[in-house]
């Protein structure tokens with residue numbers, strides 16, 4: 515797996531499933547300005563609420579291949595592993611696909627991550643133990659507390675000044 519940080523503003527993201535896992539994926543993508551559609555017969559209240567506020571689109575039905583044909587990023591997070599695997603099969607090799615129920619398929623893993631201003635730290639175990647990735651994240655969150663954001667901002671200012679003629 516190759517780590518990347520991707521600018522998601524305006525990118526079309528389709529999420530299959532409307533449970534807690536879908537919501538966990540959705541929130542940081544929404545913060546980044548991605549254009550999110552959730553396809554799921556049922557959705558948790560938090561997702562319904564976002565749809566009511568028109569911050570995301572929610573279609574209350576099962577996912578179909580035409581739903582994600584033009585998506586930049588597809589997240590298969592239904593509670594039916596067969597449906598999730600089918601999504602990975604039908605997706606084009608040009609699309610990013612995350613499969614929440616099987617670390618062996620799809621081409622994207624979502625890491626445990628946190629931000630301190632411009633500093634972002636992401637951890638993956640490649641599916642070996644997501645719980646361990648979470649534990650490492652919690653340790654690093656303590657090591658790099660909120661004050662580091664200011665430090666990074668200072669470094670950024672200095673760097674911009676050096677670049678200016």
Ligand SMILES: C[C@@]1(CC(=O)O)c2cc3[nH]c(cc4nc(cc5[nH]c(cc(n2)[C@H]1CCC(=O)O)[C@@](C)(CC(=O)O)[C@@H]5CCC(=O)O)C(CC(=O)O)=C4CCC(=O)O)c(CCC(=O)O)c3CC(=O)O
Pocket residue numbers: 538539612613614615616617618622623624625626627637638639640641642643644645647648651
């Ligand atoms: C491959 C990956 C694919 C993907 O990208 O989705 C994947 C796959 C699977 N996770 C499963 C279970 C759990 N996942 C978590 C937690 C997290 N899982 C996350 C990522 C990933 N999970 C990707 C690999 C990343 C890596 O390897 O490091 C995190 C880091 C990020 C996030 O989800 O936001 C997030 C921590 C968030 C945080 O920072 O807090 C917990 C614990 C908890 O929820 O507290 C459990 C229960 C305990 C356990 O099983 O360990 C199962 C079995 C499902 C089933 O039983 O059906 C599969 C399927 C499989 O392994 O095949």
Ligand SMILES: NC(=O)C1=CN([C@@H]2O[C@H](COP(=O)(O)OP(=O)(O)OC[C@H]3O[C@@H](n4cnc5c(N)ncnc54)[C@H](O)[C@@H]3O)[C@@H](O)[C@H]2O)C=CC1
Pocket residue numbers: 530531532533534535536553554555556557558575576577591592593594597614615616644
């Ligand atoms: N990667 C991770 O971090 C973790 C992944 N998982 C996996 O993620 C899956 C989802 O977890 P939760 O959100 O907790 O499940 P959930 O059961 O709360 O939600 C599943 C959602 O999928 C929807 N759904 C079912 N069939 C569908 C279809 N054909 N098309 C569209 N939507 C459909 C349901 O309406 C429901 O909204 C789990 O089954 C598990 O395999 C579970 C824990 C952690």
